[in-house]
Amino acid sequence: MQIDLRGRSEMGDYMVIASGRSTRQVAAIAEHLTDKLKQEYGVLSKTEGKETGDWVLIDTGDVIVHVFRPEVREFYQLEKMWAPSGAAADSFR
Incomplete structure (x- = not known):
């Protein structure tokens, strides 16, 4: 799911939840993404949580990527917190 944060948050322009x-x-998803961003686009990313693998946060500066195990994603429900009002979060999965 991609969420446009422009004008809504100072932390970045977009949030991606996977x-x-x-x-x-x-x-593995987090590692592959950070490697690809570095190799193909020269983007250095900061990561948190890769050691446990329940929830990995990848901060590229303009884009914040969250990669969750399904149970953890359901528990935190970032889609409900950040999706534009009226958007059905389930339709983005």
Whole structure:
């Protein structure tokens, strides 16, 4: 799910929320994404949570990426907190 944060938050312009099926997959998605951003676009990213693999935060500056295990994503429900009012979060999954 992609959420436009422009004009709503100082932390970035966009938020991307994604899921992996397991801790290993979440960590692998995060690692692949940070490697690709660095190699193809020269973007250095800060990451948090890759060691545990439940929820990895990738901060690229303008874009904040959250990669969750499904249970953790459901618990925190960032879509409900950040999606524009009236948007159905389930339609983005």
